[in-house]
Amino acid sequence: MVQTLSYAETGAFSALLTDYIAQKPELAPFYHRFPSLENVAAQLQEKQAAYTPEARKRLVAALRDQYGLAPEPEPAIEANLLLLGEPTTFTVTTGHQLNLLTGPLYFIYKIASAIKLSRQLKEAHPQNDFVPVYWMATEDHDFAEINHFSLFGKTYSWDAANTGGPVGRLPLDGFAEQLLSQLPPEVPAAFHKAYAESKNLAEATRKLTDALFGEFGLVTLDADRPALKQALVPVLEQEITAQASNTAVQATNARLTEAGYKPQVYSRPINLFFITDEGKRERLEPDATGADCVEVTVRNTARCHTQAELLALARQHPEQFSPNVVLRPVYQELLLPNLVYIGGAAEVAYWFQLKDVFAAFGVLMPIVLPRNSAEYISRANAGKLKKLGLTTQEIFRPLPDLKKQVGATLGQEEISFKDQQQALAAAFQQVQDVAQRLDPTLVKTVAAEAQKAAAGLAGLEKRLSKAAETKHETAYTQLAALKEKLFPGGGLQERSENVLSILINNPEFIQDVVKAFEPLALEFTVLEEK
Numbered sequence: 001m002v003q004t005l006s007y008a009e010t011g012a013f014s015a016l017l018t019d020y021i022a023q024k025p026e027l028a029p030f031y032h033r034f035p036s037l038e039n040v041a042a043q044l045q046e047k048q049a050a051y052t053p054e055a056r057k058r059l060v061a062a063l064r065d066q067y068g069l070a071p072e073p074e075p076a077i078e079a080n081l082l083l084l085g086e087p088t089t090f091t092v093t094t095g096h097q098l099n100l101l102t103g104p105l106y107f108i109y110k111i112a113s114a115i116k117l118s119r120q121l122k123e124a125h126p127q128n129d130f131v132p133v134y135w136m137a138t139e140d141h142d143f144a145e146i147n148h149f150s151l152f153g154k155t156y157s158w159d160a161a162n163t164g165g166p167v168g169r170l171p172l173d174g175f176a177e178q179l180l181s182q183l184p185p186e187v188p189a190a191f192h193k194a195y196a197e198s199k200n201l202a203e204a205t206r207k208l209t210d211a212l213f214g215e216f217g218l219v220t221l222d223a224d225r226p227a228l229k230q231a232l233v234p235v236l237e238q239e240i241t242a243q244a245s246n247t248a249v250q251a252t253n254a255r256l257t258e259a260g261y262k263p264q265v266y267s268r269p270i271n272l273f274f275i276t277d278e279g280k281r282e283r284l285e286p287d288a289t290g291a292d293c294v295e296v297t298v299r300n301t302a303r304c305h306t307q308a309e310l311l312a313l314a315r316q317h318p319e320q321f322s323p324n325v326v327l328r329p330v331y332q333e334l335l336l337p338n339l340v341y342i343g344g345a346a347e348v349a350y351w352f353q354l355k356d357v358f359a360a361f362g363v364l365m366p367i368v369l370p371r372n373s374a375e376y377i378s379r380a381n382a383g384k385l386k387k388l389g390l391t392t393q394e395i396f397r398p399l400p401d402l403k404k405q406v407g408a409t410l411g412q413e414e415i416s417f418k419d420q421q422q423a424l425a426a427a428f429q430q431v432q433d434v435a436q437r438l439d440p441t442l443v444k445t446v447a448a449e450a451q452k453a454a455a456g457l458a459g460l461e462k463r464l465s466k467a468a469e470t471k472h473e474t475a476y477t478q479l480a481a482l483k484e485k486l487f488p489g490g491g492l493q494e495r496s497e498n499v500l501s502i503l504i505n506n507p508e509f510i511q512d513v514v515k516a517f518e519p520l521a522l523e524f525t526v527l528e529e530k
Helices: 015-021 025-030 037-050 053-067 075-083 106-124 189-196 201-216 226-242 244-258 307-316 328-335 345-351 355-361 379-387 399-409 418-438 440-470 473-486 509-516
Strands: 002-005 089-096 129-136 148-151 154-157 219-222 272-275 281-286 296-298 321-323 338-343 367-370 374-377 524-528
Touching: 015 025, 015 345, 015 367, 025 244, 037 089, 037 106, 037 338, 037 367, 053 075, 053 219, 053 226, 053 328, 075 129, 075 201, 075 219, 089 106, 106 129, 106 201, 106 338, 106 509, 129 201, 189 201, 201 219, 201 509, 226 244, 226 272, 226 307, 226 321, 226 328, 226 355, 244 355, 321 328, 328 338, 328 355, 338 345, 345 367, 374 379, 374 509, 379 473, 399 473, 418 440, 509 524
Parallel strands: 089 129, 089 338, 129 219, 338 367, 374 524
Antiparallel strands: 002 524, 148 154, 272 281, 272 321, 281 296
16 A cells, blocks of 8 residues: 655655755746656657767667676566667666665665666657666775674674775675675575675676666666766866866855755865775875975875876876766766766755756756655554554654554553643632731742642642553554654665565565655655565
């Protein structure tokens, strides 16, 4: 069963996201087009004019190299690789880090959103084809963010020899012993196979993603490839010579702040990293040392370059440069015939900082669509909700409010001595009036007695309320446990639970999610197990 509620009703999302969904006019200057079928049609026409045959040829060649020349086991992937060579084919893209064994549930929800929207666009535009793409963040170097995941309350981690370089290049040394061998026996074989048969983390992530979403034709892209980096050369030249992205972001940040929104990401003078000969990914910093370096240093190294030297490197070896969070979206849109980017709330926020960046580099900004968010309720938990007299929408309310509601359902008497307190105060006021007339020195004594009596009555109210609660203590304990199960640590399930916590018991979970999601409805989904 599928139900929906507004993102605002969940109380779990930022004002920027809910304001965007509400199409508040204050945010209109920060995005290109709002996500709707009509606006996708206009985006398609604009992208078709901007995306060159050379760019398409480069993309398809790189994907063929990534997947290998032989067809993949999943025919749907092979079919979409062929379609990407056609000038009438476009993409719907989402991106994510290389979280181990997919990480939190929202990884699944991002990709499911892209798959479902691609299907809906095909229905709306039968003369075109639409391919869902997962952009792997293989060039990220913050290994500590991705080296662990949680399953059934236990944290699994991988202690790799991290060099500080792109995580996609990490060999899987020790992965089987440290992590795979520790997993519960019920974990599907595909999760083991993807890592056991791969040489690095990028390959393993692609193989696992292919296993989970291959039937839907999802194409996975690793852009950390020399052939693809050739497309980045004009961006590198402009960034090195004019530092165009930082200028654009700073101007946008000022306008966002004035509109009442906090910028999500920090822009640097040069929004590029450099891949060193040792494989580390280090920031480029202009005049960072103030010593012998004329123009730019590579952070944490003794390496420095003049602007002319850096330009020559960019033209000859663009694969040594890596865009940061500000320029990665520009790189993505240069490579792909993309119409829509699907991201989480934090991603939507930082994409709103980038409209002027796209304009500065002459690259078309895509439609930015918040991914579908969801709460999954198993049959067992749905039964517990029903037993407590709660609906799936009501479970989003704070626990104290739910306790009152469950108490009322169970017939718990609400203990309140508000009327008695008012009557007591009125009675002591009369006594105080008499004291004022007959002996004013006793007024303070009367006030003290009034305070003591009020405190005594409040204490009785508290003890009697506790007695009423004790009568239904079992139900309240079950309620608290259910609330924690559905909202771990007080947060959304999708931000901490791994897909295996559901997939082991419901092998059709991913199919159910794709079927349930309506990306352009922009509503929170509550999915109850069949």
